[in-house]
Amino acid sequence: MINLSFSELIQHFINGLTLGSIYALIALGYTMVYGILKFINFAHGEILMFGTYIGLLIYDRLRGGALPGSQTLLFFFLAIVAASLFSATLGVTVERIAYRPLRRAPRLAPLLSAIGTSIVLMNTAALIFGTKSKKFEYPFDNTALNLWGIAITPHQIMILIVCVGLMVFLKLFIDNTRLGKAMRATSLDQDVAALMGINVNSIISLTFAIGSALAGIAGVLIALEYKVYPTMGTMAGLKAFIAAVVGGIGNISGAMVGGILLGLLETFGVVILGIPQGLKDTIAFSVLIIILLVKPSGILGKAVREKV
Amino acid sequence: MISFIQLLTVYIGIYAILSLSLNLIVGYTGMLSLCHAAFFAIGSYATAILMLKIGMGFWLSTLCAGVISAVLGALIGLPTLRLKGDYLAIATLGFGEIVKNVILNWDSLTNGPMGINGVPMPKFFGFSLNPLVKWQYIILVWVFVAITYFILRRIIHSRLGRALAAIREDEIAAFAMGIDTFKYKVISFAIGAFFAGVAGSLWTVFNQSVTPMTYDFMLSMMILCMVVLGGLGNHFAALVGAAIIQVAGEFPRLLGFSSVIPAQFKQIIFGLILVFMMIFKPEGILGKEKAKPPKGVPAVREGGVQ
Numbered sequence: 001m002i003n004l005s006f007s008e009l010i011q012h013f014i015n016g017l018t019l020g021s022i023y024a025l026i027a028l029g030y031t032m033v034y035g036i037l038k039f040i041n042f043a044h045g046e047i048l049m050f051g052t053y054i055g056l057l058i059y060d061r062l063r064g065g066a067l068p069g070s071q072t073l074l075f076f077f078l079a080i081v082a083a084s085l086f087s088a089t090l091g092v093t094v095e096r097i098a099y100r101p102l103r104r105a106p107r108l109a110p111l112l113s114a115i116g117t118s119i120v121l122m123n124t125a126a127l128i129f130g131t132k133s134k135k136f137e138y139p140f141d142n143t144a145l146n147l148w149g150i151a152i153t154p155h156q157i158m159i160l161i162v163c164v165g166l167m168v169f170l171k172l173f174i175d176n177t178r179l180g181k182a183m184r185a186t187s188l189d190q191d192v193a194a195l196m197g198i199n200v201n202s203i204i205s206l207t208f209a210i211g212s213a214l215a216g217i218a219g220v221l222i223a224l225e226y227k228v229y230p231t232m233g234t235m236a237g238l239k240a241f242i243a244a245v246v247g248g249i250g251n252i253s254g255a256m257v258g259g260i261l262l263g264l265l266e267t268f269g270v271v272i273l274g275i276p277q278g279l280k281d282t283i284a285f286s287v288l289i290i291i292l293l294v295k296p297s298g299i300l301g302k303a304v305r306e307k308v
Numbered sequence: 309m310i311s312f313i314q315l316l317t318v319y320i321g322i323y324a325i326l327s328l329s330l331n332l333i334v335g336y337t338g339m340l341s342l343c344h345a346a347f348f349a350i351g352s353y354a355t356a357i358l359m360l361k362i363g364m365g366f367w368l369s370t371l372c373a374g375v376i377s378a379v380l381g382a383l384i385g386l387p388t389l390r391l392k393g394d395y396l397a398i399a400t401l402g403f404g405e406i407v408k409n410v411i412l413n414w415d416s417l418t419n420g421p422m423g424i425n426g427v428p429m430p431k432f433f434g435f436s437l438n439p440l441v442k443w444q445y446i447i448l449v450w451v452f453v454a455i456t457y458f459i460l461r462r463i464i465h466s467r468l469g470r471a472l473a474a475i476r477e478d479e480i481a482a483f484a485m486g487i488d489t490f491k492y493k494v495i496s497f498a499i500g501a502f503f504a505g506v507a508g509s510l511w512t513v514f515n516q517s518v519t520p521m522t523y524d525f526m527l528s529m530m531i532l533c534m535v536v537l538g539g540l541g542n543h544f545a546a547l548v549g550a551a552i553i554q555v556a557g558e559f560p561r562l563l564g565f566s567s568v569i570p571a572q573f574k575q576i577i578f579g580l581i582l583v584f585m586m587i588f589k590p591e592g593i594l595g596k597e598k599a600k601p602p603k604g605v606p607a608v609r610e611g612g613v614q
Contacts, residue, residue: 102586119579120579127572
């Protein structure tokens with residue numbers, strides 16, 4: 001054990017929280033799709049990566065050589081919008097081509113189709129943009145602010161505001177609007193939902209659009225700190241997926257809880273337990289295996305009894 | 309060119325062992341496992357370490373590699389095989405990543421990201437096989453393919469094999485018939501891991517080195533694709549699947565276009581094959597369509613990977 005002062009503890013807590021809210025944002029896409037189609041969209045991470053590339057492209061084109069300022073902040077905002085729109089379109093297209101024909105197929109078929117799609121997207125990106133990682137310049141001055149002895153970067157503040165805002169917005173949307181109600185009905189029972197006059201196909205497309213748009217936004221947000229490269233979506237996607245399972249897959253609040261929990265565990269695992277940085281990814285996978293053994297339905301998920 | 313075809317033949321053989329062994333787990337027992345690359349890695353590293361650090365011979369080290377793989381497979385299986393379907397797939401996926409991370413970070417044993425080089429050539433009655441003379445390896449690898457094929461075939465037609473088929477078709481019914489489903493699932497997993505470990509051993513002595521990045525998630529996927537492309541639950545189909553994926557992957561090089569066509573192109577083709585196979589022929593090239601129940605008999609719930 002390492003002795004930590006209180007302010008250091010808060011410092012790590014904030015780092016974990018930022019990381020976790022990114023995981024949560026990506027995890028929402030997985031969990032929404034699983035809730036409705038009962039299948040793991042393995043191409044989610046690649047959709048994130050493609051959106052990030054488009055965001056970077058637009059941002060670099062607009063920015064030229066401008067120094068960080070209010071103007072670049074506006075360009076960055078436009079880049080986020082572009083990334084989310086592109087990701088949403090890509091997500092809907094992928095669903096239409098690769099998943100919709102397999103909706104009634106045995107479970108393995110859409111899973112493999114998703115894996116195929118992710119391979120195609122990853123390598124297409126490598127062909128178009130090259131395999132070298134690209135840097136996303138900060139649109140603002142990213143020197144850490146010192147609040148009562150705790151260093152917080154403007155980037156972290158932005159991540160927290162955007163993620164929390166989007167999650168609250170999504171939760172309100174699902175719980176209170178007509179479309180949200182239709183999405184909930186579709187996830188309960190597609191056939192009955194269709195009988196009630198819900199257009200199941202458009203609801204599924206909407207689900208993919210929302211989940212992919214959130215992934216695109218998350219991609220641009222992480223690209224500021226990490227870089228942009230064709231395989232960036234794989235690890236981010238896997239971690240987010242673990243977050244979704246930990247929280248209870250198919251459950252929207254669960255994805256948020258799971259994401260933040262995973263971010264905190266990863267940060268504190270390195271700091272407190274002294275797990276080497278190289279084995280950081282192992283924490284997430286160990287958490288996954290433990291939660292699957294103890295409570296496979298996740299923290300907020302309901303256990304499904306197997307019927308004969 | 310001829311040398312390249314020989315190289316391809318060796319690779320097809322090694323991948324055939326992998327796809328045959330995964331077929332036992334996925335096709336015959338109905339458990340979706342996404343960590344076959346991990347057992348391949350364990351076998352590879354076990355051989356490299358045993359041959360270099362202990363000075364063990366090739367034959368003994370191959371056997372040890374298989375056994376180590378099988379033991380680890382059983383150890384992993386004990387907790388994870390209580391899970392079913394998607395959850396099992398995710399748990400095995402997580403395990404595969406853990407193995408890769410441990411290999412990357414256990415510097416004193418695995419030499420970390422550098423991998424291990426200079427693995428000695430296998431000796432055969434005092435005659436040592438040279439990787440530059442590929443036909444020797446073709447014979448060696450395909451003898452192993454034949455042995456694997458034969459053993460797995462015998463397993464499928466034994467008491468064990470019938471238990472596995474019962475588990476695949478309906479686990480609850482199998483349990484009700486008195487089959488210790490959990491025990492048989494662990495055994496099936498361990499046997500699959502054993503042959504993957506042997507394949508890893510062959511891979512190591514052929515390349516005379518091991519590098520950790522070979523054994524990533526994509527490799528597990530590729531092996532799974534070979535099994536699915538050929539047709540689940542069919543040994544011959546697993547062989548065919550391995551050959552098709554390998555040849556398709558190396559096609560540009562085979563035709564001499566490798567300078568024109570970038571490396572990503574083959575992966576794109578490979579991904580597209582997967583998507584279109586699933587849409588148009590999900591039972592695989594050699595798979596049979598599900599037999600329709602006779603008239604008047606209601607259709608039963610489908611078995612297989614669920």
